[in-house]
Amino acid sequence: MDSKRSCSTKKVSWNDLAFINNVISWSLEDIFDQDLYKNQVDSIGLSFDSAKQYLTSFVPPLLEETRAQLCSCIEIISSSPHAQVFSLKHSHSLQHD
Template sequence: MQRDHYCNAMGECGHHGSLINIVFSWTLEDLLNENLFKYQVPKIPRTFSSTNDYMNSFMPAIVEETHSDLYSSLWSVPQASFCEIRTMEIAKDFSRPYDLFYQFSLKNITDEVYGVGKYEPQAGDLIAFTNIRPRGMYDLSRIESYCHIGYICGSKDEFNDEFPVLLSKEMYNNFDSRRNNAQKLYAVFLVNMTTNIRIWNALNSEMEGSNMSIIKKVLQPYSMDLPSGLKFTA
């Protein structure tokens, strides 16, 4: 059962039209550009020509909101929760160029640092893997080539204590701190994307039957009494 859930999570993470892949396409410069989507997000209209028109009108706003959340989190990196990685290796589902799945385990939960909470990754977390603990946002710029953004695809495996993660770019060597204590790898929490991904998936799904009927009723509650040709109204 757990393996099936793990595979389903992997498949959902690796979908090439997903919100995660849009996030992974952003450079650090994009993430730090507060005005990246300025004037690019159209105002959501009050009327819609179809249910697809209605659902598609919200997608740019979700992308912009996700970018805004990440922008804020990067400026808060000095206070971000973090943990230290013990091992990180390629997962069975790994496949270039998009499905860059890995699995990692943690050292003992990092002792609490002043102003920073202890951290254990949760499903839906977007995190930055770095070889130093960033003390400021510009540390990420300085180590950009060593910084990997990852999305936690599921819960910790109860048998081996490993977490499944999808990376934004390939990590060319497996990591094992037990073989070299001088090597360090940290996971720094950025934001949890669960809610935005659920909304995105709902807007992109092919809703049929009762689900689509509900949306149509919301858009056109008095459709039986309205003249033909009247547009959907929210």
């Protein structure tokens, strides 16, 4: 997949798997792109013509919130304490029953 897609090419449509498919398609560059859904997040109206219109209006803000949370979690993980394994040695002293 092309990780250099602009937010205008990331059109959102609602169906059972649209949300999951959008999230799974993100590259790390997409996750760190604060403008990924910038042009698609609008205020949500107070009335709707259909249930589909109602559900569809929440998709872009929910995608943006999910992207922001993933970005935050990745930043936290990258600053977490860690250790490097230099070598492993197989131990024959363990007995299996």
